[in-house]
Amino acid sequence: MCGIIGLLIKQPHLRDSLGELTVPMLIGMGERGPDSAGLAVFTQTLADPYRKYSLYSGGKDFPWQDLSQALQTQMSKEAELQPHGNQAVLTTDLPSTTLKPWLKAHYPQLHVLSTGRAIDLYKDAGNPTEVADRYHFKDLKGSHVVAHTRMATESAVTPAHAHPFTAGEDFCLVHNGSLSNPNEIRRKLEPRGIHFETDNDTEAACRFLEWRMREGDDLATALQKGFEALDGFYTFLMGTADKLALVRDAFACKPAVVAETDEYVAIASEFRSLAHLPQVKHAHIYEPAPEEIYVWNV
Amino acid sequence: MERVISKVTFDLAQTSLRQVNHFLHRELNSETPKITLLNPDGAHNLAVGLDATIDVEIMGHTGYYTASMNKQATITIFGNAGTGVAENMMSGRVHVKGFASVSAGASAHGGLLVIDGDASLRCGISLKGADIVVGGSVGSFSAFMAQAGRIVICGNAGDALGDSLYEAVIYIRGQIKSLGADAQIEPMMEADYQTVGELLAQAGLSYQPQDFKRVASARQLYHWNADADQEY
Numbered sequence: 323m324c325g326i327i328g329l330l331i332k333q334p335h336l337r338d339s340l341g342e343l344t345v346p347m348l349i350g351m352g353e354r355g356p357d358s359a360g361l362a363v364f365t366q367t368l369a370d371p372y373r374k375y376s377l378y379s380g381g382k383d384f385p386w387q388d389l390s391q392a393l394q395t396q397m398s399k400e401a402e403l404q405p406h407g408n409q410a411v412l413t414t415d416l417p418s419t420t421l422k423p424w425l426k427a428h429y430p431q432l433h434v435l436s437t438g439r440a441i442d443l444y445k446d447a448g449n450p451t452e453v454a455d456r457y458h459f460k461d462l463k464g465s466h467v468v469a470h471t472r473m474a475t476e477s478a479v480t481p482a483h484a485h486p487f488t489a490g491e492d493f494c495l496v497h498n499g500s501l502s503n504p505n506e507i508r509r510k511l512e513p514r515g516i517h518f519e520t521d522n523d524t525e526a527a528c529r530f531l532e533w534r535m536r537e538g539d540d541l542a543t544a545l546q547k548g549f550e551a552l553d554g555f556y557t558f559l560m561g562t563a564d565k566l567a568l569v570r571d572a573f574a575c576k577p578a579v580v581a582e583t584d585e586y587v588a589i590a591s592e593f594r595s596l597a598h599l600p601q602v603k604h605a606h607i608y609e610p611a612p613e614e615i616y617v618w619n620v
Numbered sequence: 621m622e623r624v625i626s627k628v629t630f631d632l633a634q635t636s637l638r639q640v641n642h643f644l645h646r647e648l649n650s651e652t653p654k655i656t657l658l659n660p661d662g663a664h665n666l667a668v669g670l671d672a673t674i675d676v677e678i679m680g681h682t683g684y685y686t687a688s689m690n691k692q693a694t695i696t697i698f699g700n701a702g703t704g705v706a707e708n709m710m711s712g713r714v715h716v717k718g719f720a721s722v723s724a725g726a727s728a729h730g731g732l733l734v735i736d737g738d739a740s741l742r743c744g745i746s747l748k749g750a751d752i753v754v755g756g757s758v759g760s761f762s763a764f765m766a767q768a769g770r771i772v773i774c775g776n777a778g779d780a781l782g783d784s785l786y787e788a789v790i791y792i793r794g795q796i797k798s799l800g801a802d803a804q805i806e807p808m809m810e811a812d813y814q815t816v817g818e819l820l821a822q823a824g825l826s827y828q829p830q831d832f833k834r835v836a837s838a839r840q841l842y843h844w845n846a847d848a849d850q851e852y
Contacts, residue, residue, distance in 0.1 A: 572760075573761075574759070577703065592662055592683060592702065593700070594662030607700060609719070609721060612741065612759075
């Protein structure tokens with residue numbers, strides 16, 4: 323099992339309530355995924371060349387202020403740092419090709435969970451209720467969110483194996499299901515210089531789709547190629563800076579249900595995570611069909 | 621003597637699922653009560669394993685396995701049903717007013733399942749004798765390995781309809797994307813028109829039996845044919 327959750331706010335005045343609406347959805351899928359949880363939130367897009375980096379420290383007492391100061395003294399760059407316990411969002415205009423090697427050299431215990439102009443990402447091992455509390459999910463604001471509750475079936479329970487997975491910039495993916503050919507995908511991508519961080523099957527799907535888009539495919543074309551390349555069971559929910567997208571495999575073994583109103587599009591593995599949304603009784607509710615591409619724009 | 625019909629209402633926002641199912645199993649009195657369940661909110665296992673001639677109305681969308689293993693009871697869902705509605709039903713009637721998710725009526729032995737809207741993939745998989753009437757369309761692999769019973773589909777069917785059918789019979793009004801292995805379209809006989817008419821009437825649908833096609837097993841998979849190069 324696993325639970326997927328997505329919410330895209332159509333009315334800008336509701337963006338301040340994104341986190342508040344998302345948390346009950348996430349907790350509603352807690353039974354489907356009690357071992358880890360994570361969430362990517364898409365906020366207003368930063369001006370180029372600024373980027374946001376969601377960092378995971380592993381320990382509870384990471385000296386975030388030191389990192390901030392070191393960046394200033396060693397790189398002569400201002401960096402805004404918003405810590406949330408063992409994670410922090412770093413905002414800077416330092417090129418990522420400079421920042422990432424520098425972080426790796428000076429702070430090898432830090433993991434970069436996401437990079438982009440709109441995405442912030444939080445994920446950790448633990449019950450979804452605890453993870454939501456730990457990172458104050460209810461206070462999050464933004465246009466759309468992609469979230470996941472994990473019940474591990476094919477690789478270890480660690481923060482790095484939690485979803486969402488990211489690749490490139492402003493792209494994330496969550497997965498309910500299991501792929502049968504992640505190693506084949508990996509063997510295809512690694513010789514192209516694409517680096518994997520875990521042995522998780524979902525990471526292969528995430529990196530495959532991001533690679534296709536980097537090669538020039540739009541999201542729909544990349545997903546079409548995904549239907550051919552990815553073997554196994556899946557409901558994938560993806561987020562980009564301005565879109566949510568969802569696909570299910572041909573057998574639709576893994577569930578998904580959508581509720582759409584004038585105010586939002588909400589997606590969950592099961593209706594019980596949508597039942598408490600405002601006006602859901604008047605929402606257009608449907609199950610996405612297998613092998614069809616659903617894309618919702620901000 | 622006037623028969624007293626007692627009416628009981630549970631609000632699942634206030635009462636636990638376990639208490640509700642306990643009532644439905646253990647606390648029914650000798651009268652025939654009508655039970656209304658409010659705010660199901662996608663809960664799993666609602667009204668499962670009932671064994672009494674009672675009426676249960678569920679006011680909203682349900683989760684997995686609603687009304688599964690039903691015996692005798694009449695259960696109406698005023699909303700959509702999740703995975704496996706009326707799975708393994710033995711008798712009685714289950715009516716979904718909205719759409720049904722995957723595996724509706726899976727391996728049901730008896731009774732009638734009516735779905736006003738669409739049914740997703742694998743509707744009536746391994747059906748063992750129940751009747752299913754779908755007002756809308758069904759997804760792929762419906763009636764897979766269905767052994768006995770009848771399925772009436774008023775809309776269309778996805779891929780592999782009736783794959784590896786045994787003796788269940790499918791009647792379909794719309795288009796079939798593809799037939800499954802060993803399923804074939806057969807001529808409608810007088811008895812077929814009568815069956816379809818009766819099932820449509822029971823479901824409260826007014827389509828013409830003349831508009832339906834019959835799909836049944838060609839029975840070529842009943843016996844292993846070593847010369848067939850496994851081309852089936």
